[in-house]
Amino acid sequence: MSSPSASAPPALLLEGIVKRFGSAYALRDGQLRVEPGTIHGVVGPNGAGKSTLLRVGSGQLVPDVGTVAVDGVAIALRGPRAALRAGIAMMPQEQTVVPGLTVEENVSLGHEPSRGGVVRRGARRTRVRETLERIGIAIDPRAPIDELTAAEQRMTMLARALYSGARVLVLDEPTAALRREDAERLLDTVTAARDAGTAIVYVSHRFAEIERLCDAVTVLRDGSTVDRLVGVAITADALVRAVVTEGAIDDVADGRRTSSPASDLPTVARLRGITGRELHGVDLDVRAGEIVGVCGLAGSGVTELLEALGGVVGPGAGHVEVDGAVRRFREPHDALRRGIAFLPAERSRAGMLDRPVRENLLVARMDDVAVRGFVTNGRERRAAHPALASFGLADRADDPLGALSGGNRQKVLLGRCVRADARVVVLDDPTVGVDVGARQEIHRSIVALADAGRAVVVAASEVEELAAVADRVVVLVRGRIAAELSGDALTPERLVERVTVEAAAPST
Ligand SMILES: Nc1ncnc2c1ncn2[C@@H]1O[C@H](COP(=O)(O)OP(=O)(O)OP(=O)(O)O)[C@@H](O)[C@H]1O
Ligand SMILES: [Mg+2]
Structure with missing residues (x-):
């Protein structure tokens, strides 16, 4: 200094x-x-x-x-x-x-x-x-x-x-x-x-x-x-x-489940031979009730893998199966109809609507809110309330999404994926810009998704977060899965080690 x-x-x-x-x-x-x-x-x-x-x-x-x-x-x-x-x-x-x-x-x-x-x-x-x-x-x-x-x-x-x-x-x-x-x-x-x-x-x-x-x-x-x-x-x-104001300081970083998911649950998402700009033939199975983390250096294909699953880019080669049927998505809304909710790393690409917060939150499930095709503001407010309240945004339901601070917008977009009735939930950096108090709340919602039987795939810019929330983490190096960590071996230190050691090794 x-x-x-x-x-x-x-x-x-x-x-x-x-x-x-x-x-x-x-x-x-x-x-x-x-x-x-x-x-x-x-x-x-x-x-x-x-x-x-x-x-x-x-x-x-x-x-x-x-x-x-x-x-x-x-x-x-x-x-x-x-x-x-x-x-x-x-x-x-x-x-x-x-x-x-x-x-x-x-x-x-x-x-x-x-x-x-x-x-x-x-x-x-x-x-x-x-x-x-x-x-x-x-x-x-x-x-x-x-x-x-x-x-x-x-x-x-x-x-x-x-x-x-x-x-x-x-x-x-x-x-x-x-x-x-x-x-x-x-x-x-x-x-x-x-x-x-x-x-x-x-x-x-x-x-x-x-x-x-x-x-x-x-x-x-x-x-x-x-x-x-x-x-x-x-x-x-x-x-x-x-x-952090409330007494919510305890284990802010740790949302890890104490019990691991049952190993006999069915595979929901199956990726086979996914190949693209950065990926070279990646296979990955994700079971119901499981939280799979994906990590790697920039350029290793992490975002591309999540985008392929989320339907943003069709893989150059390979395919995505959900519940045993091959899925081809033209766009994220298409993926959503087929049971996949996707939160992209770039907020600007998350489909933010220039509409009230409550509508942005509910957009994936308007059918639930509608009665005989009609949606009233009151019904929307009631449906959006629990999720907004859990993030301290109960009084912001009627504001346009754009009037929220960056981190609060992120919470609404995440809430949308949580509320969507999806079989597979794909989250690329879900806590980006979110304050320490609410990060724990987001970890809890991710765990709740898995407990409800969803298959969850998550990437994060911080390895600490993956170690805290995932059941297992696959490490991508130059577009291939180079390692997988779970249980006691799943620590931030080991993740950094695998990411960098493998990347330093000769590529052939
Ligand atoms: N253009 C705007 N119109 C209406 N309200 C706004 C606008 N910009 C900011 N606000 C409000 O002002 C308050 C402060 O927002 P600000 O973006 O400064 O927060 P922040 O501390 O940067 O939060 P974050 O950590 O999420 O980025 C928030 O309640 C936000 O909703
Ligand atoms: Mg800000």
Whole structure:
């Protein structure tokens, strides 16, 4: 940790921030004080106002009340460009690459010479390439952004924030959907930026990261800054205590079943010879009542395997059988009709409807809610209530899904899969962006699905989560199943070991 002189003004100071949407308060009293050359964490439950505070601090939202000061000087940040001029760049929580453009166009977006200026392509490409190298990823700046994987697109968003040479970097859950090795690379980049004097604001629900990375932490709850931790006081335990209100702190990570599923239950899903972009002839059987985890490095085929089962991509070769019949899906809704509920890793592809929360939750089972074909709002509310209440969202049933915070949206989409009357439930990173308190609730619902006789297939960006919730985990290496762990052998350490050791071995 660098030691800024005591007299240096904070790089970014937000005081008394109030922000309302309609009549609802997103922020009541947001405070944030970020010293130069430090990494400043921001934590709090889903919907606490973290993203809103960051968006105020980076010019994307104008607060109703409150002041923003940069390097000790009060300033009105009207728009992201004004923030960039003041030296503040933000990497937002949700994917916001511009489709149809190249990687370098996306990275340099917003930094082009103003109207009348000429884009110097050569210089731009060199700078974009340098920025990508700084992050440690090999992406061709000329590649169309749409050809990149979701993780690569996230890294491109980080490159865009770095490209500006900002003195304050605002990162909203940058590692949320990244698997371990990409997350590590991102953390290295962030640390290097701090050591070079940049001030960094860092939101994450992964407290191990916050503990490792941050020099100070601000805790938000219900729209107000309620606590500030500094230095050695920042431990994962202290963060959990600061964020989780109720007595629900016990075994937050552990939802593992005490009893293993009965071994005589029938096989529900059978994958045979699944081959695609990354996969090479994968066979997998999943029995009723079983939770099968899938893990592997980026590019090993984890997402592709779940997508093949979920009906997003038809396998290049091979087939999927459900209850003994070969299934071909044209799209996820088709898969759902055939008994497979799928939650994709990318929330933007999960079929979020621009409709009330209750409707998004129930969409897979509207028939149940309807009487003689009619669905009333009251009936919908009643049907949606238990699931929403279990996530503390009982009062949000009538809001449009888009008005919920990122983590709360994820809970609704997961709830949809849980409520669907599916034989097979496929969940790619079900707790992405979900706060520590609710993660346990999600683990419980996954276990409940299996206990109800569903076949569950789950991937997660954190191996701890797979070890906690799965009955067995298959490890994919370069598109093939290289190992399978269960029982006492199923630990996070063993999973990391299998993933990396097998991957390091020669491929022939
Ligand atoms: N555009 C909007 N319209 C209406 N309400 C909004 C809007 N944006 C945010 N809110 C509300 O403001 C509150 C704070 O949301 P915010 O996104 O800042 O939470 P967060 O702390 O970032 O949560 P998460 O951890 O889930 O990302 C939430 O109750 C949310 O529903
Ligand atoms: Mg947020």
